[in-house]
Amino acid sequence: MSPRSHRLPFPAIPHRVPIGAAHRHLHEMAPWVADLIIGSSTLTAVVPLPSMLPRLTTLSSCLASLPAHCTRTPTIRLLSRMATRASPTSPSPSPIGLTRLAAAPPDHRPIVVSGPSGVGKGTLYNLLFQRHPETFCLSVSHTTRAPRDGEQDGVHYHFVPMESFEDLIAKDGFVEHAKFSGNRYGTSKMTIEEQTKKGKIVLLDIEMEGVRQIKQSSISARYVFISPPSVEVLESRLRGRGTEKEENIQKRLAQAKNELEYSQIPGVHDKIIVNDDLERAYKEFEDFVYKPLES
Numbered sequence: 629m630s631p632r633s634h635r636l637p638f639p640a641i642p643h644r645v646p647i648g649a650a651h652r653h654l655h656e657m658a659p660w661v662a663d664l665i666i667g668s669s670t671l672t673a674v675v676p677l678p679s680m681l682p683r684l685t686t687l688s689s690c691l692a693s694l695p696a697h698c699t700r701t702p703t704i705r706l707l708s709r710m711a712t713r714a715s716p717t718s719p720s721p722s723p724i725g726l727t728r729l730a731a732a733p734p735d736h737r738p739i740v741v742s743g744p745s746g747v748g749k750g751t752l753y754n755l756l757f758q759r760h761p762e763t764f765c766l767s768v769s770h771t772t773r774a775p776r777d778g779e780q781d782g783v784h785y786h787f788v789p790m791e792s793f794e795d796l797i798a799k800d801g802f803v804e805h806a807k808f809s810g811n812r813y814g815t816s817k818m819t820i821e822e823q824t825k826k827g828k829i830v831l832l833d834i835e836m837e838g839v840r841q842i843k844q845s846s847i848s849a850r851y852v853f854i855s856p857p858s859v860e861v862l863e864s865r866l867r868g869r870g871t872e873k874e875e876n877i878q879k880r881l882a883q884a885k886n887e888l889e890y891s892q893i894p895g896v897h898d899k900i901i902v903n904d905d906l907e908r909a910y911k912e913f914e915d916f917v918y919k920p921l922e923s
């Protein structure tokens with residue numbers, strides 16, 4: 629019997645999963661998995677019938693709820709034997725679907741991503757969201773700036789008038805807020821609380837003043853700074869994006885110098901990533917996000 633689908637490449641996983649815990653947990657949560665084949669960096673889940681493939685989603689949510697002591701994302705390969713286990717002539721499992729499903733990172737604290745405008749913050753965390761669906765969410769900020777083409781209220785930002793924004797400040801509703809290029813931006817406490825309650829790891833895309841404020845707040849977070857390879861590259865990315873008027877580009881570049889200086893202060897950020905080659909920078913970002921808890 630020939631394999632029913634192709635293999636997807638597995639990224640190398642540098643850390644070992646505490647397999648025993650993952651194994652027990654999966655058996656409890658997904659008794660329909662016929663076999664678990666344990667490799668050095670993979671768990672291969674074998675299902676008896678291809679029709680069980682839709683249960684992938686269940687498997688995915690099992691992994692999302694793996695206990696925190698499973699310190700590394702297991703990679704799951706879903707295979708089908710194409711026969712029941714009762715058959716003595718069962719062929720070797722044939723890959724009919726192969727996917728990498730991520731458990732939640734061991735460290736559940738919100739992740740604050742900062743860096744100059746145009747450095748590629750959004751590009752990097754959107755890759756993380758695509759490659760680990762259902763694990764993360766972006767904290768939707770409030771802003772008084774006008775929406776760019778294609779931006780939706782409640783998805784990209786909560787677009788609010790200045791008056792409403794100032795009202796929320798007065799009610800102490802923000803963990804951080806700042807003025808930038810004449811507009812106000814802020815992260816509401818309620819947004820973070822609601823998403824955390826849903827079991828998501830919240831990412832916050834925040835500029836320097838906001839980082840300062842969160843560091844002074846009661847919020848326990850992890851801080852990642854995305855740095856450009858050079859100011860020239862940053863400028864060309866900002867222009868290349870085609871979203872800014874010349875005047876805004878100059879403001880953003882001026883602000884970038886402040887951001888870069890701030891990032892040099894020791895201890896401000898837990899991780900500084902230079903976004904030169906996108907895949908390389910992404911890997912560094914993902915490794916940081918999934919870093920095992922320090923004992």
Ligand SMILES: Nc1ncnc2c1ncn2[C@@H]1O[C@H](COP(=O)(O)OP(=O)(O)OP(=O)(O)O)[C@@H](O)[C@H]1O
Binds near residue numbers: 743747751866905
């Ligand atoms: N490693 C990279 N190499 C080349 N281009 C990149 C890289 N990372 C991002 N870009 C491009 O740079 C531009 C700016 O990226 P992006 O919009 O993600 O920046 P940002 O930091 O989120 O900006 P802002 O804070 O203004 O929202 C985009 O056009 C994106 O495609």
